[in-house]
Amino acid sequence: MNDLVLTNANIVLDDRVMHGTLIARNGFIRLIDEGSTQAPGAIDCEGDYVIPGLIELHTDNLEKHLMPRAGVLWPSLPAVLTHDAQVVAAGITTVFDALSVGDLEEESVRIETLRSTYDAILAGQNSGALRADHWIHLRCELAYPRLIEALEPLMRHSSVRLISLMDHTPGQRQYRDIQQYRKYYSKNHTSWTEDEFNNVVKQRAEQQATYSARHEKAVLDMVQGQDIVLASHDDTDTTQVEHAHRIGVSISEFPTTREAADAARKLGLTTVMGAPNVVRGGSHSGNVAALALAEADRLDMLSSDYVPASLLHGAFLLHSQAGWSMPRAIATVSANPARALGFRDRGELKAGLRADLVRMGAVDGLPIVRNVWVGGNRSF
Structure with a gap:
């Protein structure tokens, strides 16, 4: 015994x-x-x-270890092991590593490291080197021209259990204010003249028109009959949520407005918000505050997103600031994601x-x- x-x-x-x-x-x-x-x-x-143990369904934390300094790529397996140690120290025992399949920027660490990171996660699992129970969340950038060819070989492993449909085209969803798009990429040392920026926005819109709908259908065909949960990323209005519900999405991931969160609740989607949003007291992108959704009973789960330690902290703040009972607050980072992802154990x-x-x-x-x-x- x-x-x-x-x-x-x-x-x-x-x-x-x-x-x-x-x-x-x-x-x-x-x-x-x-x-x-x-x-x-x-x-x-x-x-x-x-x-x-906390269940994390969307973390980009691994990206910081893949590129610890601008222009420096770290070997994938050591990066995965460091990320793993960090999430366990934050109380996370089940983690969905969010890997972006595609990016709208031509030079992207996400594109460059996708396959090696995927392989490193599986190698860590197989060797028993990982402390947490790792699963894979594939984030599909629908307007990325080479999405399907990048996605197909990743779909063959049973660790892939969550797929999110996302579209970061400026002018809608997270970047409905296109200046937020410009501000975000300026942090990555991307600078545009006014004419260059307007041309980028035009090109992104053309990419979206060419690829997004086609790629969405292809992804839906790929997951048909598989044990994979679908999430919709950065829904902004009722129309987007209704579309997500119609195509089989069950998780509304980071809705950007109260309108979208209301629609998700009405249609029975499970809503996840960023724990950093709770800890910071609001969205870094000017979107709806997670605490406001909690107080309006429009929040079901939290994700640490880019700060592993925020997951438990955010749940604790739901208890102390939103007035939720401790069991209800802790359920947002344990029981609720377990149910949403199909875990019964x-x-x-x-x-x-x-x-x-x-x-x-x-x-x-x-x-x-x-x-x-x-x-x-x-x-x-």
């Missing part, structure tokens, strides 16, 4: 917080009970919270489920990850 015993803990269940003891055996939760134990080997959590603290566990303290209102177990094994 290989028992893990966490005692004197505030255990966050699906409907309440219970002070008690959790026992896991051979990677699965065996028992959760009230009261403490003095059993040999029991870990005294000293009143800390014990919560389900994780996301909650219940007997029979995987022992993906996080021991969490709090200092001055900031959640602190003390320990993490993945499948009952200590990973942090």
Whole structure:
């Protein structure tokens, strides 16, 4: 027997917080009970919270390790291992690594590193070198001319479980204000004269007209009959959400307006917002605030997006600032993404489920990850 015993803990269940003891055996939760134990080997959590391991469905964090400095490409496997260590330290036990299939910019680290990163993730899985349970989220840039030829070979592995349909053409969705598009790319040291910028916007619109609808149909044909969840990225209005619902999308990923979030709720789509949006108190792109959607009951899940530590912090702020109960707040980063992605073996603290566990303290209102177990094994 290989028992893990966490005692004197505030255990966050699906409907309440219970002070008690959790026992896991051979990677699965065996028992959760009230009261403490003095059993040999029991870990005294000293009143800390014990919560389900966090589930991250969209993280771009890996990109920072692939290019740690402008113009510097890092080897893919070491980058994946560093990213893996960072997400586990943030309490994330199941992670969907978001790989962008295509980009609207001609010179892009996303295009250059796509295949090597994909292969490195699978190599890390096969070797047992990864601490978290890694899956693959393919982000399909519909207006990218070579999308289908890049996507087809990536669809052959069972780790691909989530696909998002995205279109970053300036003038709509995230960049409905085209000056936001210009501002974003200026951070990447891209500079245009006024004429050059207007020409770029025109070219992007022509690309969209040529490829987006055609590529969307091709992607939908590819996922037909497969165990893959579809997400729609940066929906802005009711029309876009209704279209997403019509083609089989079940996740509204980062809606940019209250109108889009309202439409997603009406049609039964699950809405995910960025945890950095919660932590910062608003969107860095001028889009709708995640806390505003939480207060209006239009938010179901959080994603750490580009800051792994924001996932737990964001959930904690839903509890402290939006007035949500601790179980409801923690569900946005555990039970709700588990259901949205079709996992039945994780996301909650219940007997029979995987022992993906996080021991969490709090200092001055900031959640602190003390320990993490993945499948009952200590990973942090």
